[in-house]
Amino acid sequence: MNEAIRLVLSKELIILDGDGTLYIGSKPLPGAREFIRFLDEHGKRFVVMTNNSSFSKEHHIRRLSRILRRRFSLNEVLVSTEAAIEYLRELGVRRVYALGTPEFIQDLIRSGITHDPGNPEVVLIAFDKTLTYGKLVRAVRHIMSGVPYIVVNPDVLCPTDRGYIPDAGSIWALIRAATGKEPVAVTGKPSSLFLNYMLRKLNVKPSDSVIIGDRLYTDIAMANENDIDSILVLTGETRAEDLVNSRYKPTLVVNTLIDILK
Numbered sequence: 001m002n003e004a005i006r007l008v009l010s011k012e013l014i015i016l017d018g019d020g021t022l023y024i025g026s027k028p029l030p031g032a033r034e035f036i037r038f039l040d041e042h043g044k045r046f047v048v049m050t051n052n053s054s055f056s057k058e059h060h061i062r063r064l065s066r067i068l069r070r071r072f073s074l075n076e077v078l079v080s081t082e083a084a085i086e087y088l089r090e091l092g093v094r095r096v097y098a099l100g101t102p103e104f105i106q107d108l109i110r111s112g113i114t115h116d117p118g119n120p121e122v123v124l125i126a127f128d129k130t131l132t133y134g135k136l137v138r139a140v141r142h143i144m145s146g147v148p149y150i151v152v153n154p155d156v157l158c159p160t161d162r163g164y165i166p167d168a169g170s171i172w173a174l175i176r177a178a179t180g181k182e183p184v185a186v187t188g189k190p191s192s193l194f195l196n197y198m199l200r201k202l203n204v205k206p207s208d209s210v211i212i213g214d215r216l217y218t219d220i221a222m223a224n225e226n227d228i229d230s231i232l233v234l235t236g237e238t239r240a241e242d243l244v245n246s247r248y249k250p251t252l253v254v255n256t257l258i259d260i261l262k
C-alpha cells in the first residue's frame with residue numbers, strides 16, 4: 001500500500017477539488033472515475049468542494065454525475081457560492097449587486113437574497129461569464145461610493161477543454177485597480193469561511209479530513225493554513241517545478257489520481 005492511499009484511508013472525509021483534479025471541462029481526468037469508485041467501495045465519505053461560481057449547485061451536481069457516471073447528492077458537492085451566501089446571512093445583508101452569471105444570481109435569490117443593482121448593501125464579484133462593460137461600471141461606482149465588496153472565489157484562471165479562461169480573480173484585479181479598494185472577504189478556497197462552513201455542515205474535524213487538489217494557492221493553501229493533510233495532483237494548474245518556490249507545501253504529491261490507487 002502506498003503512502004497516498006494510506007493517508008486517504010486514515011481519514012473520515014476526503015475533500016476533493018473539481019476543475020483540474022476530477023475533470024477538465026466536460027472530460028474526466030485520468031483515474032477520476034476509478035478513484036471515486038474506490039472511495040465508494042471503501043465506504044469513504046467525500047465531498048467535491050469547488051470554487052467555480054459560474055454554475056449553480058444543481059448544474060454542478062448534474063455535470064459531476066454525468067462526467068463521473070455516478071449520482072452525486074446535495075451534501076457531496078459544495079460550491080463557493082454557498083459560503084458567500086452563508087457569510088451574507090451572518091452579516092445580515094439582504095440586497096446585493098453581483099457580477100455573476102444568471103445561474104449564480106438564481107442561487108442567491110433562492111436563498112432569500114435580493115439582487116438589487118440600484119441600491120445594494122454589498123457588491124459580489126463572482127466568476128461572471130456574462131460580464132459586460134456596463135456591469136463593471138456599475139460595480140465600480142457602487143464600490144467607489146462606499147459599498148463594500150466580497151470576492152466569491154479568488155481563482156485567476158479556470159481550465160476548460162479549450163485552454164484557460166479568466167475567472168473571478170481576474171475580474172477582482174480589475175475592480176481593485178479601478179477602485180483602489182480591497183474586499184471585506186474572499187469566501188471561496190482558500191478561505192476558512194468556506195472550509196468551516198463545510199466542516200460544520202458535515203460535522204467533521206479538520207484533522208479527520210484530507211484535501212486533494214491541483215492548485216497551490218487555493219487547495220493546498222487552505223490545507224496548510226488549517227493544519228489539514230493534503231495531496232497535490234499534477235493534472236491541473238501546478239507543474240512539479242512550481243513546488244520548489246511555493247510557500248504552500250502539500251503532504252504528498254502524485255501525478256494523477258490513478259497514482260493514489262497503485
Ligand SMILES: [Mg+2]
Binds near residue numbers: 017018019020021213
Ligand atoms: Mg482545481
